[in-house]
Amino acid sequence: MGQFDKAEDIYQVLLDQTKNDKDKAPIDVYLGMIKVDPGKYQEALTFYEKSLSVFQKTLPSNHPDLATTYNNIALEIQQQSLPSNHPDLGSSYNIIGLVQEDMVDYSEACKFYEREGVG
Incomplete structure (x- = not known):
């Protein structure tokens, strides 16, 4: 919804309240996702x-x-080093979408398919 700062504040509070590293890892993933859309790769x-x-x-x-995390890291590197219309980016979006779909996370899968131009 474009409210990256608000989402980051909420996840940061959750991260601060979480004591176990295993429970922090998924929050770090979401914080990473929040940073992608505004281009903070x-x-x-x-x-x-x-x-x-x-x-x-x-x-x-x-x-x-x-x-998923390996793909996210590869995608971040590609987004920093390739033009936005590069075919490798489209392939990465497609792969991440397929993984999300396999995990029955259809709303996340759609986001990556839309970036690739499939959705």
């Missing part, structure tokens, strides 16, 4: 890397949250 990357570090320690190596 380096900040998003930092949040994704924090969550990945925790996920690698606490989840099995084939867990879908790991795949």
Whole structure:
């Protein structure tokens, strides 16, 4: 809805109230997602890397949250280094959309399909 600052404030409060790193990791993912739309890619990357570090320690190596986080990190790097109409970005949006769809998170999947031009 475009209220990135408000969403960030809410997630930051949740993060501050959470004691366990395993419970903080998904919040870091959401904070990273909040940073993407306004183009704060380096900040998003930092949040994704924090969550990945925790996920690698606490989840099995084939867990879908790991795949999603790896894709988010790759996407952040591509968004920083490629023009917005580059085909590799479209492929990344499509892959992330497919992962979200497989996880039955259709609203998130639609966001990535729309970016790719499929939706």
